[in-house]
Amino acid sequence: MSEERFGEFVLVRRRGEGHVAELALDRPKAMNAVSTAMARSVGAACAALGEDRSVRVVVLTSTHERAFCVGADLKERNSFTDADLLRQRPVTRGAYTAVLELPVPTVAAVHGFALGGGFELALSCDVIVADPTAVVGLPEVSVGVIPGGGGTQLLPRRVGAARAAELVFTARRVAAEEARELGLVDQLVPEGRDREEALELAARMAANSPVGLRAAKRALRLGHGLDLRAGLEVEDAAWRSVAFSGDRAEGVAAFNEKRAPRWPGE
Numbered sequence: 001m002s003e004e005r006f007g008e009f010v011l012v013r014r015r016g017e018g019h020v021a022e023l024a025l026d027r028p029k030a031m032n033a034v035s036t037a038m039a040r041s042v043g044a045a046c047a048a049l050g051e052d053r054s055v056r057v058v059v060l061t062s063t064h065e066r067a068f069c070v071g072a073d074l075k076e077r078n079s080f081t082d083a084d085l086l087r088q089r090p091v092t093r094g095a096y097t098a099v100l101e102l103p104v105p106t107v108a109a110v111h112g113f114a115l116g117g118g119f120e121l122a123l124s125c126d127v128i129v130a131d132p133t134a135v136v137g138l139p140e141v142s143v144g145v146i147p148g149g150g151g152t153q154l155l156p157r158r159v160g161a162a163r164a165a166e167l168v169f170t171a172r173r174v175a176a177e178e179a180r181e182l183g184l185v186d187q188l189v190p191e192g193r194d195r196e197e198a199l200e201l202a203a204r205m206a207a208n209s210p211v212g213l214r215a216a217k218r219a220l221r222l223g224h225g226l227d228l229r230a231g232l233e234v235e236d237a238a239w240r241s242v243a244f245s246g247d248r249a250e251g252v253a254a255f256n257e258k259r260a261p262r263w264p265g266e
Helices: 036-051 073-077 082-100 117-123 151-159 163-171 178-180 196-206 211-223 230-245 246-256
Strands: 003-004 010-015 020-025 057-062 067-069 108-112 113-115 127-130 135-137
Touching: 003 036, 010 036, 010 151, 010 211, 010 246, 020 036, 020 151, 020 230, 036 082, 036 246, 057 067, 067 117, 108 117, 108 196, 108 246, 117 151, 127 178, 151 163, 178 196, 211 230, 211 246
Parallel strands: 020 057, 057 108, 067 113, 108 127, 113 135
Antiparallel strands: 003 010, 010 020
């Protein structure tokens, strides 16, 4: 396993042949609160992972034992002027967008608190795996702001407009079991197993065609919310991008020869 650090607070680990990359939030003394420096590091790490064609799946994890991420660093913000906050906005927004726009499938491994911007980081992933200690929520209105890392847009896409409104307007925290029932998380795994289970899920995904994975994610993300005809056009464009690829040829050959595929990735 190789490790690469992006600034002080973000660590990227590549496993095996590097097809699964782990993006670990590593600011334990602050329970992974998102500071300006941490936001820059998340953006830089995602840019590097997105450009690495050997990476097929990214898993977003935390090195903190009791928290995934508690959201914005309010201690840092308490010292800000209005001008400071305005200057910070593109940096923090860029971090959430960087996770959301990763071109490969993403899995969040959540335990403990995932609140505010922390939950928005998880929502930016395609699948959320959580253990029973997870507590999620978007409490921003309780401190005079709104979910600004994609929460007002991503949460309704998961749970519907009315449910999202109730959760945002009440600012309430949701424990793991209810979170699964509401669709706030996708899989609930035994305590302490969120990271391992997320990595195992990622490995199963990464066994598939890298060209197919990227195209499928593109179609899923771009087509969501469009009318059916427009969505099918997005799907057709994605299909055309893979139909004549080396991966498609190898996949068909491997199926017929009853062997595991050796994906060329192009």
